[in-house]
Amino acid sequence: MKLAELLSPIASDMAAIDQLIRDELQSDVILINQIGHHIIAGGGKRMRPALVAFSAQALAFDDSRVPVAAAIIEFIHTATLLHDDVVDESTLRRGRETANASFGNAASVLTGDFLYSRAFELMVRLQCMPIMDLLARTTNAIAEGEVLQLMNIGNPDISEAQYLDVIDRKTARLFRAATLLPALLSEAPEAQAQATAAYGQALGMAFQLVDDALDYQGSESDLGKHVGDDLAEGKPTLPLLRVLQQGNDSARRRVRRAITEATADELPAIIDDIRAVGAIEQTTQLADDYASQAVQALDALPASSERDTLAALARFSVERIS
Numbered sequence: 001m002k003l004a005e006l007l008s009p010i011a012s013d014m015a016a017i018d019q020l021i022r023d024e025l026q027s028d029v030i031l032i033n034q035i036g037h038h039i040i041a042g043g044g045k046r047m048r049p050a051l052v053a054f055s056a057q058a059l060a061f062d063d064s065r066v067p068v069a070a071a072i073i074e075f076i077h078t079a080t081l082l083h084d085d086v087v088d089e090s091t092l093r094r095g096r097e098t099a100n101a102s103f104g105n106a107a108s109v110l111t112g113d114f115l116y117s118r119a120f121e122l123m124v125r126l127q128c129m130p131i132m133d134l135l136a137r138t139t140n141a142i143a144e145g146e147v148l149q150l151m152n153i154g155n156p157d158i159s160e161a162q163y164l165d166v167i168d169r170k171t172a173r174l175f176r177a178a179t180l181l182p183a184l185l186s187e188a189p190e191a192q193a194q195a196t197a198a199y200g201q202a203l204g205m206a207f208q209l210v211d212d213a214l215d216y217q218g219s220e221s222d223l224g225k226h227v228g229d230d231l232a233e234g235k236p237t238l239p240l241l242r243v244l245q246q247g248n249d250s251a252r253r254r255v256r257r258a259i260t261e262a263t264a265d266e267l268p269a270i271i272d273d274i275r276a277v278g279a280i281e282q283t284t285q286l287a288d289d290y291a292s293q294a295v296q297a298l299d300a301l302p303a304s305s306e307r308d309t310l311a312a313l314a315r316f317s318v319e320r321i322s
Contacts, residue, residue: 003045006312009305013053014046017070021049024071024118035099035111039078042096047207047313048073048178054313055196056182057306058298068122069181072135075119077174080142082112087150088233130184138177145169154234156259160241167208168201175204179310195300199310202294207317209287212237213280214321216271231270234262238286242279243270251276280321288318 007014025036049070056066084090085098086105092098100108116139123132149166152158179200183193215230216239230237236244236259243255251273254266274280294314301307 003047003316006309006316007046007050009309010050010053010057013057013067014050017049017053017067017074018046020067020071021074024075024122025115027114031103031107032111032114035082035103035107038099038102039082042093046074048077048174051175051178051200051203051310051313052181054306054310055179055200056186058301058304058310059182059186059188059192059196060302060304061182061186061188063185065126065185066182068125069131069185070178072119072122073174073178073181075115075122076135076139076142079112079115079119080146080170080174082108082115084146087146088229090229126185128185131181134177134180134184138173141169141173145171145173149235152236154260154262156236156240156244156256158236158241160238163236163238163241164205167205167212171208172201172204175207176200179203191300195297198297199294199314202290202297203314203317206287206290206294206314209238209283209290210318210321213239213283213287215239216274217280217321228264228267231258231267232262232264234259238283239274239279240270242282243273243277246277246279247273248276284318284321287321291315291318 022040025033025040027033027036052066052070052073056063081093082099085093086100086108090098091101098108099111103111119135123135126132145166145168148162149170152162152166176197177200179196180193182188183196188196212230215228215237231240240255240259243251247255251270254270254273258264258266258270291314295311298307298311
């Protein structure tokens with residue numbers, strides 16, 4: 001099933017969320033509006049705000065604060081993307097020029113700062129201290145994850161645990177926040193709050209693992225970015241770590257050289273090395289394990305079509321690579 005089909009039950013919710021995002025992106029600073037329009041026109045899956053909406057429905061929580069919570073999550077996510085593209089010197093995202101390629105690094109970083117501050121303005125509107133605490137800690141963890149990833153660039157000797165710690169902080173924590181927010185807003189029972197948090201955390205891990213595998217498996221049209229970008233940036237993701245663990249001498253030397261020198265010059269040979277040890281399959285299997293954990297966490301929620309859709313989204317996160 002495609003993502004659009006999975007999201008169809010919340011089409012009206014997503015329309016309201018999208019309109020709120022557009023409204024809150026407005027500024028009397030023209031350049032911010034221009035970059036905001038560029039971001040919106042770029043589309044995107046809106047996966048994280050959709051998780052807010054589905055989590056709320058699974059908890060039978062219908063409240064005007066839900067779209068606000070979803071917009072907060074999307075603003076934090078978009079701010080990280082604007083900053084990431086500058087750090088990574090990326091020129092393509094979602095099949096279009098990145099904001100930094102179109103408007104320059106300084107404008108992108110400062111607009112990312114605007115989105116962070118707008119997100120915190122919206123948090124105040126919710127008048128819920130547990131949410132302020134959650135999102136402050138989540139944003140801090142994302143920043144730590146990005147710094148850890150920066151420290152790992154060019155280092156082929158990081159452990160798998162170090163790699164998983166990075167994706168936990170920079171990706172999974174925001175998924176966790178997205179699914180936990182409605183439970184905090186609705187003051188749901190502790191067991192249900194823990195279930196939504198565990199679901200989002202595991203889903204985020206699965207999602208990022210598949211993204212990292214797709215960098216060596218997908219096409220530019222599917223990825224919306226250049227194939228092999230992670231390699232060109234010297235990022236030691238799990239497919240490369242598995243080659244370093246299991247590959248032959250020449251494969252290990254090739255991957256070490258590519259990570260250390262941050263070059264994709266030998267990308268075709270490295271893709272062959274990845275295939276030779278089954279690194280894509282191994283990465284996908286780990287992602288599937290996390291997706292299964294996400295589905296299992298949902299057992300604590302009341303049976304409903306929305307809970308079923310959350311389970312389907314967990315499976316979708318892995319099936320993207322098939």
